[in-house]
Amino acid sequence: MLAAFFFMKYNDTYIPGFKLFDNNLTDHAGLLYGIIVVFCYYFGKYYGEEWELNREYKYIDATISGLNKSSDAHFKWLVNVLYYVSKKHDHASDITSCNAHERCEFGIWLQQKLNEDRDDKSYLQDIYHKHVGIHEKCRELLAVLTFNEASADAFEAFASALLAFNQSLTLYKTHLLQRRTSFDTLTGLPLRRTLDESFEKTSEKFAKEGLYLLLLDIDHFKKINDNYGHLTGDLVLRALAIQLEDETRKCEPVYRYGGEEFIILLHASSDEDAFAIAERIRLLVANTEIAAGDHSIKITFTAGLTQVHENESLHRILERADKALYHGKHTGRNRCVYVNRYSDMYNIAV
Numbered sequence: 001m002l003a004a005f006f007f008m009k010y011n012d013t014y015i016p017g018f019k020l021f022d023n024n025l026t027d028h029a030g031l032l033y034g035i036i037v038v039f040c041y042y043f044g045k046y047y048g049e050e051w052e053l054n055r056e057y058k059y060i061d062a063t064i065s066g067l068n069k070s071s072d073a074h075f076k077w078l079v080n081v082l083y084y085v086s087k088k089h090d091h092a093s094d095i096t097s098c099n100a101h102e103r104c105e106f107g108i109w110l111q112q113k114l115n116e117d118r119d120d121k122s123y124l125q126d127i128y129h130k131h132v133g134i135h136e137k138c139r140e141l142l143a144v145l146t147f148n149e150a151s152a153d154a155f156e157a158f159a160s161a162l163l164a165f166n167q168s169l170t171l172y173k174t175h176l177l178q179r180r181t182s183f184d185t186l187t188g189l190p191l192r193r194t195l196d197e198s199f200e201k202t203s204e205k206f207a208k209e210g211l212y213l214l215l216l217d218i219d220h221f222k223k224i225n226d227n228y229g230h231l232t233g234d235l236v237l238r239a240l241a242i243q244l245e246d247e248t249r250k251c252e253p254v255y256r257y258g259g260e261e262f263i264i265l266l267h268a269s270s271d272e273d274a275f276a277i278a279e280r281i282r283l284l285v286a287n288t289e290i291a292a293g294d295h296s297i298k299i300t301f302t303a304g305l306t307q308v309h310e311n312e313s314l315h316r317i318l319e320r321a322d323k324a325l326y327h328g329k330h331t332g333r334n335r336c337v338y339v340n341r342y343s344d345m346y347n348i349a350v
């Protein structure tokens with residue numbers, strides 16, 4: 001990148017259009033251009049693709065992009081159908097064969113999606129049936145066209161199949177976009193609303209085996225904003241979000257609960273196991289240097305930990321964890337405090 005910068009500065013012919021100016025102006029324009037390019041590169045590094053977003057957030061983005069690309073391919077397929085009708089070429093297995101729906105580009109993408117283990121599979125199954133419908137109705141139409149017997153019914157059936165397919169795509173896209181708004185744009189983590197909506201199900205499924213809620217809050221985060229600026233504060237939040245996800249299992253969701261507060265639902269078969277997990281995460285975060293621009297920043301957090309008992313409301317659990325968190329804040333910070341259902345508190349930090 002720097003080499004490109006110097007090349008641009010010293011070789012004005014390299015920049016298209018700049019030859020219109022005199023040498024001095026070209027030199028300054030080249031310098032300015034170089035500065036912009038270098039700035040964009042480093043800005044992009046911090047805010048762009050080099051940041052790993054939350055796994056679910058990334059999955060949604062990739063699915064929407066795949067869906068758009070492969071449904072565009074189906075428009076192209078329609079043009080191929082017209083071409084086939086006019087020329088009757090041989091290479092049209094994605095139009096004429098009875099498993100054409102598996103051969104077209106959309107069908108190949110869809111099959112890959114259906115092989116994934118997802119809880120929103122019903123949308124994809126609906127799309128699958130509608131997609132099979134298009135190919136079937138298209139073949140039926142082509143068959144009657146061959147004998148010059150095309151009726152309005154055959155065209156209508158094909159049009160209805162196309163419409164139904166489109167509707168099933170729209171339904172899935174709307175679902176994905178709605179899911180996307182449940183994620184925080186800064187950290188990519190699911191937001192509090194997602195926790196509210198999914199908690200009952202999660203608790204029903206895992207509370208018996210041992211489920212714990214860890215509510216953590218960065219210590220003196222205001223000072224980070226004050227000392228390094230809000231953008232650096234944002235970088236710290238992102239870095240912490242990534243670290244928390246990296247340090248937890250896929251079945252243990254991490255939520256951005258509020259400004260500098262995060263929640264993790266931990267799976268542990270005993271209090272001791274839960275203490276050990278919470279402490280491991282706390283120590284890892286406290287010992288990590290976060291690279292934020294020119295700064296290397298260390299943070300700590302204070303957390304409240306409590307068990308999720310069967311049939312307990314999220315509100316009650318959060319109330320308990322919050323009390324433990326504030327106890328931790330008032331007794332020195334950089335610690336995890338456990339609270340049981342009778343409100344007894346234990347400082348589990350060493």
Ligand SMILES: Nc1nc2c(ncn2[C@@H]2O[C@H](COP(=O)(O)OP(=O)(O)OP(=O)(O)O)[C@@H](O)[C@H]2O)c(=O)[nH]1
Binds near residue numbers: 219222229329
């Ligand atoms: N950069 C940045 N700052 C945020 C964001 N959300 C909340 N904050 C800041 O987080 C800070 C929280 O400050 P306080 O509630 O006073 O808590 P604290 O300074 O962390 O102190 P303790 O919690 O008592 O250890 C405030 O300055 C908020 O502006 C965000 O998205 N980005």
